[in-house]
Amino acid sequence: MTDPKPVPRTTKGTRTRGRLLAAAEQVFADLGFHDASIVKITEAAGVGQGTFYLYFHSKIDVFDEVVEDLNRRVRHAMIEASSRATNRIDAERAGFAAFFAFTAEHPALYRIVRQAEFVSPGALRKHYTRIVEGYMTGLAKARAEGQIGDIDPEVAAWALMGIGEIVGMRWVLWGDDVQPGGPTSTLPPDVFEQAMRFIERALAPEGENR
Amino acid sequence: MTDPKPVPRTTKGTRTRGRLLAAAEQVFADLGFHDASIVKITEAAGVGQGTFYLYFHSKIDVFDEVVEDLNRRVRHAMIEASSRATNRIDAERAGFAAFFAFTAEHPALYRIVRQAEFVSPGALRKHYTRIVEGYMTGLAKARAEGQIGDIDPEVAAWALMGIGEIVGMRWVLWGDDVQPGGPTSTLPPDVFEQAMRFIERALAPEGENR
Amino acid sequence: MTDPKPVPRTTKGTRTRGRLLAAAEQVFADLGFHDASIVKITEAAGVGQGTFYLYFHSKIDVFDEVVEDLNRRVRHAMIEASSRATNRIDAERAGFAAFFAFTAEHPALYRIVRQAEFVSPGALRKHYTRIVEGYMTGLAKARAEGQIGDIDPEVAAWALMGIGEIVGMRWVLWGDDVQPGGPTSTLPPDVFEQAMRFIERALAPEGENR
Amino acid sequence: MTDPKPVPRTTKGTRTRGRLLAAAEQVFADLGFHDASIVKITEAAGVGQGTFYLYFHSKIDVFDEVVEDLNRRVRHAMIEASSRATNRIDAERAGFAAFFAFTAEHPALYRIVRQAEFVSPGALRKHYTRIVEGYMTGLAKARAEGQIGDIDPEVAAWALMGIGEIVGMRWVLWGDDVQPGGPTSTLPPDVFEQAMRFIERALAPEGENR
DNA sequence: AATGAATGAGAGTTCATTCAT
DNA sequence: TATGAATGAACTCTCATTCAT
Numbered sequence: 001m002t003d004p005k006p007v008p009r010t011t012k013g014t015r016t017r018g019r020l021l022a023a024a025e026q027v028f029a030d031l032g033f034h035d036a037s038i039v040k041i042t043e044a045a046g047v048g049q050g051t052f053y054l055y056f057h058s059k060i061d062v063f064d065e066v067v068e069d070l071n072r073r074v075r076h077a078m079i080e081a082s083s084r085a086t087n088r089i090d091a092e093r094a095g096f097a098a099f100f101a102f103t104a105e106h107p108a109l110y111r112i113v114r115q116a117e118f119v120s121p122g123a124l125r126k127h128y129t130r131i132v133e134g135y136m137t138g139l140a141k142a143r144a145e146g147q148i149g150d151i152d153p154e155v156a157a158w159a160l161m162g163i164g165e166i167v168g169m170r171w172v173l174w175g176d177d178v179q180p181g182g183p184t185s186t187l188p189p190d191v192f193e194q195a196m197r198f199i200e201r202a203l204a205p206e207g208e209n210r
Numbered sequence: 211m212t213d214p215k216p217v218p219r220t221t222k223g224t225r226t227r228g229r230l231l232a233a234a235e236q237v238f239a240d241l242g243f244h245d246a247s248i249v250k251i252t253e254a255a256g257v258g259q260g261t262f263y264l265y266f267h268s269k270i271d272v273f274d275e276v277v278e279d280l281n282r283r284v285r286h287a288m289i290e291a292s293s294r295a296t297n298r299i300d301a302e303r304a305g306f307a308a309f310f311a312f313t314a315e316h317p318a319l320y321r322i323v324r325q326a327e328f329v330s331p332g333a334l335r336k337h338y339t340r341i342v343e344g345y346m347t348g349l350a351k352a353r354a355e356g357q358i359g360d361i362d363p364e365v366a367a368w369a370l371m372g373i374g375e376i377v378g379m380r381w382v383l384w385g386d387d388v389q390p391g392g393p394t395s396t397l398p399p400d401v402f403e404q405a406m407r408f409i410e411r412a413l414a415p416e417g418e419n420r
Numbered sequence: 421m422t423d424p425k426p427v428p429r430t431t432k433g434t435r436t437r438g439r440l441l442a443a444a445e446q447v448f449a450d451l452g453f454h455d456a457s458i459v460k461i462t463e464a465a466g467v468g469q470g471t472f473y474l475y476f477h478s479k480i481d482v483f484d485e486v487v488e489d490l491n492r493r494v495r496h497a498m499i500e501a502s503s504r505a506t507n508r509i510d511a512e513r514a515g516f517a518a519f520f521a522f523t524a525e526h527p528a529l530y531r532i533v534r535q536a537e538f539v540s541p542g543a544l545r546k547h548y549t550r551i552v553e554g555y556m557t558g559l560a561k562a563r564a565e566g567q568i569g570d571i572d573p574e575v576a577a578w579a580l581m582g583i584g585e586i587v588g589m590r591w592v593l594w595g596d597d598v599q600p601g602g603p604t605s606t607l608p609p610d611v612f613e614q615a616m617r618f619i620e621r622a623l624a625p626e627g628e629n630r
Numbered sequence: 631m632t633d634p635k636p637v638p639r640t641t642k643g644t645r646t647r648g649r650l651l652a653a654a655e656q657v658f659a660d661l662g663f664h665d666a667s668i669v670k671i672t673e674a675a676g677v678g679q680g681t682f683y684l685y686f687h688s689k690i691d692v693f694d695e696v697v698e699d700l701n702r703r704v705r706h707a708m709i710e711a712s713s714r715a716t717n718r719i720d721a722e723r724a725g726f727a728a729f730f731a732f733t734a735e736h737p738a739l740y741r742i743v744r745q746a747e748f749v750s751p752g753a754l755r756k757h758y759t760r761i762v763e764g765y766m767t768g769l770a771k772a773r774a775e776g777q778i779g780d781i782d783p784e785v786a787a788w789a790l791m792g793i794g795e796i797v798g799m800r801w802v803l804w805g806d807d808v809q810p811g812g813p814t815s816t817l818p819p820d821v822f823e824q825a826m827r828f829i830e831r832a833l834a835p836e837g838e839n840r
Numbered sequence: 841a842a843t844g845a846a847t848g849a850g851a852g853t854t855c856a857t858t859c860a861t
Numbered sequence: 862t863a864t865g866a867a868t869g870a871a872c873t874c875t876c877a878t879t880c881a882t
Contacts (some may be wrong), residue, residue: 010882013845017261032328034244038873048847053874074259097404118242118325149411150273155377162376163369166338174335194365203361204410224864248856258864260859267857430861433866450747454664458852468868473853538662538745545804548796567833575797575824582796583789586758591790594755614785621779622832643841667876678843689877736873 005055008187015046017055019045021037021069024062029108033063047152060120067116075134076101088142089203093196095134096164102209107184110173132157141205149202160199167195215265227265231279234272239318243273243325270330277326277341280319281337284343289314296382298352299413305344305404306374310397313378320383342367350415358413369410425475437475439465441489444482447580451530453535480540487536490529491547497522508562508625513616516556516584520607523588527604530593545593552577559623568623580619617626635685647685649675652741653700654692659738663693663745668793690750693776697746701757706765709733713802723826725764726794730817733798740803769833772818790829797825 008014023045027036038059042049056062081098085091103109116123135157142148167187175185219222231254237246248269252259264271291308295301313319326333345367352358377397386397428434442467456481462469476482501518504510523529536543555577562568570581587607595605637646655676657666668689672679686692711728715721748751765787772778784804797817805815 005863007846012881016845023872030349034328037871039871041285042223049849049873050847051845054845069408083395114324118244118328128380140282148323151408152400152404152409155401156408158380159408160377161374162372164372165376167365170338189351191365195369198361198366198369198412201361201414202408204411218862248857249855259866260864261862263841264855264862282862382878429865432860436866440730454748455851459850469852469870470854470868471866479852521677535746535748538664538748541633544862548800563725566732571828571831572820572824575821576828578796578800579825579828582792586788586792586795587785590758610782611785614782618781618786618789619783619833621834622828624831638841640841646841667880669876679845679878680843681841683842683878 002057004035005057005061008055013054016045016051018048020047020052020055021062021065025066025112026068027110028063028115029111032111033059033119037149049130059177063112063116064120067113067120067127070106070113074099074102074104074109075131078131079134082138088147089200092136092160092199092203096196096199097192100162100168100192101173102121103172104184105187107173110169128161131159135160138159146205149205149208151203156203163195167191171209214236215267215271218265226257226261230257230262231272231275235276235279235318235322238273238276239321242321243269244327250338250391273322273326274330274333275370277323277330277333277337280304280316280323280412281340283316284309284312284319289344290343292348298357299410301348302370302409302413303308306406306409307402309374310382310402311376314396317383320379338371342371344358344372356415361413361417366413371410373405373409377401422477425477425481428475431505433474434463436467436471440467440472440475441482441485444533445486445489445528448486448535449482449531451529453539474552483532484540484543487533487543487547488539490526490533491550493526494519494522494529495551498551499554502558508558508567509556509620510621512580512619516616516619517612519584520588520592522613523592524604524606527593530589536598552581555580556620566625569625571623576623583615583619587611632689635687635691640684643685647674650677650682650685651692651695653698654740655696655699655742658696658745660691660742660788663689663749693742693746694750694753697743697753697757700736700743700820701760704729704732704739705761708761709764711766712718714829714831718768718777719830721828721840722766722790726829727822727825730772730798730802733802734816737803740799747790758791765790776835779835781833786833793825793829797821 008017013032020041024036024041027041027044031040036059038049038052041062042052045051052062071165077098078095079094082091082095085094087162113127115123116127132154135152139148139153143150143153171187171191172184176188211348218227230251234246234251241250246269248262249259250313251272252262254313258363262272262297266275287308288305291302292305323334323337334344336418346363349361349363349366353360353363360369381397381401382395426438431476440461441465444456444461447461450456456473456479458469460613461482464470464473466490467499474480496627502515505514505545518570533544533547546629552574556573558566559571559573563570563573591611592604597606638647641833650671653672654666657671657674660666661670664834666689668682669679671692672682686695692775705726712721712725742756743754746757762784766783769778769781769783769786773780794801801817801821802815806818
């Protein structure tokens, strides 16, 4: 829409902007978009209210940046992890493990990104689509090589996304004996195994499920 | 928390309450929880502002009721559909089909329920859990009868939930050439087939995936 | 642009709205549009801030109403006064006298209306035009009857408007030994006589100036 | 009030100051005093924000300078034009013509000066008074020489000011089929003739109006 | 001479909720 | 049962001005 705010010209400016972005991530995660206020964000960053508008057009503007940033970071973590695998199934395991680890460490991922839907039109779709695209190319290649069964890569990719999303929410964000809104736990190993088993059976080449 | 508002005593009161609930569902779906205001809800219901507080404690109070109501309706539609099936796989197909049909007809389901997370602590978890419980009992029974493979029913149930959720979002809510926020489409038949194929392979008894 | 705010339904509402309008006139006159604030207006009216928005869309909205109101009131005073005259010249004298009297009693007329230019596009032009139209019809009729000389009524009407405006500003608003922004005085009789003499000579039928 | 900012010592400084003054005139004319901001002015001048305060004490300070400047320029144009005339009536024609021409070319004259009233107490009165003084001395001399009728020069001078002001506003600033705030036109010749006719009749020596 | 960063008071406006009728 | 009026805290955002570099 509007031109992005000009990049800070001084080192001091760059640091201030960084502090604001980090503070915004924190506050959005803790309070949600609507209860987060500019006052709270600037207080958390230790700057004056007006300073905020030196670096961002609006509350939505920072929110979008925070979402972009989180998206970049999860995808980086997942790609990094799965790139060392030698076959699709191992790659999937590694990617999922990385995703759940990231979730446990940065619950902000869920708490912020899932609000995008109601804040910034199209932002959530963009977030999901970017992750799904990673899956899709992997799956398409694996199918061509006969590593997985004959399933449409796009639908399968979205299914994987859905499984990861809900399992992460159920067992990492909500834990098992955890109060709503409370701290996260890590994914119990047996749940991880069962989830991977479900996925592997779905993807296995014809005649190979165990 | 607080005692629920007393049930209306007169028929007129019951009708007014009903109008408010319907109006709230509409307004929440169109505008989102935060941009929905009591004024807009009461205007849509054709009553005065004060009247609202005769039937609901607060904005969150109606929201919770609307969520409960949608949850009831979706589960009813799914159970109804799957109850006529003679085996687990057919039941799953019917249940999913009903879910997607409901979604296409009542996009409010997504647009409202997914906000619950940021509005009413625990409400989303409750919503998901109730649906998942339906799956779980079905899956546990099917496993005992050897109709499906040896998978943990709880994890599988959540996985199914996640797949339904994301496929519905991707193809029903967002359609394919659809602008964000635009109208819904129905799920394309081939996507449904592929999704079911994915699920059936994951659930199939050992040695049976095709 | 937007629909006008609904008329108050109760007597209490009508009184509150009236108090707000009067307070706005006062505050705009004292402080000017920009330094007038909703807080000051509502305090002057003795109501809460939010109450203001029950009756007006915005600060500009009240401003427009105040200007309209003042316009109605001056024109009423001028017409009332000049309607009792039997010829054009007397009518002019009476109208001008009424205008200066109104100005002395309601300096808000100048202090508010002249800001309209910078606040509400077209509002000042509308104000002037309405007054000028009164002059114009009178002058046109008088010319047809030979009571005044052969001058274009439109230009003459605007010229009269300009004379009234500046004389009022110079001698009523600014007085003679008066500090800027201070209280108004009434127009000195000899200034009034000289101004009328100027006008009468300009309008006199050919061959009649004394 | 405060001491004026010291005159720039270097040529570069003088140029910067000049650019700021010109930018301020432009921005004040386009946006009005209140919507003009220091940021916009400095951007238009192509200098940093802080630079502004090297040459001016405050926003009001530049505004005053801009008004002074316009006043000087308009009076210069009028005096220049009327100085070549051999009698009062011709001098008046030439002066008015110059005034309208200046207005058409520099609508900033109106758009800025008329705001002075609400920005800088006494500034508008000073502006008008200076122009009026020019008229007054001319008229007093002409009356002594019998070139014009027996009218008080001060009142007549203000009347002339008022006529010029309003005719300029009505036909130059607002044009005839022009939207509020739109571009200016030049004064239609017949309007000029009628206005001069009005003035000449008012000023004509006794027994001479035609 | 010049500048970009920083500030905080204050602006207009919204809205869930209460209350008198 | 129903209502319109009233409230005030809280929100996002702007801007003239100061200051360290």
